[in-house]
Amino acid sequence: MKIEMRHFPIHLLMVSAFTASAFKVVPSFSSHLSITSLFAAPKEALKDIVIPNIFEFASATSHENEDSRIWVPQTDCLSFRPLCLCVSQGYYVNLLKFKGGGVLGRHRHSSPVHALTLKGGWGYKEHSWHADPGTYVFEPPGETHTLIVDDDCDEMITLFHVTGTLVYENEQGVVTGYDDVFTKLEKAKKWYKACGLGEEFVQQFVR
Numbered sequence: 001m002k003i004e005m006r007h008f009p010i011h012l013l014m015v016s017a018f019t020a021s022a023f024k025v026v027p028s029f030s031s032h033l034s035i036t037s038l039f040a041a042p043k044e045a046l047k048d049i050v051i052p053n054i055f056e057f058a059s060a061t062s063h064e065n066e067d068s069r070i071w072v073p074q075t076d077c078l079s080f081r082p083l084c085l086c087v088s089q090g091y092y093v094n095l096l097k098f099k100g101g102g103v104l105g106r107h108r109h110s111s112p113v114h115a116l117t118l119k120g121g122w123g124y125k126e127h128s129w130h131a132d133p134g135t136y137v138f139e140p141p142g143e144t145h146t147l148i149v150d151d152d153c154d155e156m157i158t159l160f161h162v163t164g165t166l167v168y169e170n171e172q173g174v175v176t177g178y179d180d181v182f183t184k185l186e187k188a189k190k191w192y193k194a195c196g197l198g199e200e201f202v203q204q205f206v207r
């Protein structure tokens with residue numbers, strides 16, 4: 001029986017064409033091709049990071065299971081838990097935790113920030129909005145602000161994805177310091193070495 005193409009529905013012709021091209025075997029690479037290779041990461045790809053327990057702070061009892069040393073002290077009231085320290089692209093993802101009220105000094109962002117509030121409440125001195133659990137915030141490049149955690153807040157935890165650099169400045173606008181993925185990495189290495197987890201502990205979060 002001869003099947004003429006003009007009698008085929010157009011969508012079946014498109015599927016047939018896609019299927020044929022997707023699995024077309026190029027002679028010089030045929031020995032490496034398989035259906036599974038379409039779904040696996042190339043060998044040059046960076047290793048994924050999988051952290052299953054970042055919400056362990058959610059219940060009172062779970063704190064007992066969490067090794068508190070994973071939190072890197074940054075100031076008296078502020079610590080962070082690294083999730084991804086991406087030195088290859090200049091950003092980091094971390095959980096920022098305040099114990100009680102507090103302030104993170106005024107700073108300017110060179111690049112965008114994404115924030116998802118998980119616990120407690122906070123805001124910026126320069127903005128009228130207030131972040132509560134579940135609040136997502138996008139901070140555009142050039143944003144300058146002073147992070148303030150509510151005085152009556154027992155604990156604030158927010159996931160921050162920070163690209164580029166935070167440049168700290170005083171009230172006169174004079175630059176006093178900076179943070180980026182590399183300073184966060186150094187803080188983490190120093191702390192993990194001091195607390196007994198070992199300097200290399202941080203490497204599982206570095207890409």
Ligand SMILES: [Fe+2]
Pocket residue numbers: 107109113145166
């Ligand atoms: Fe900020």
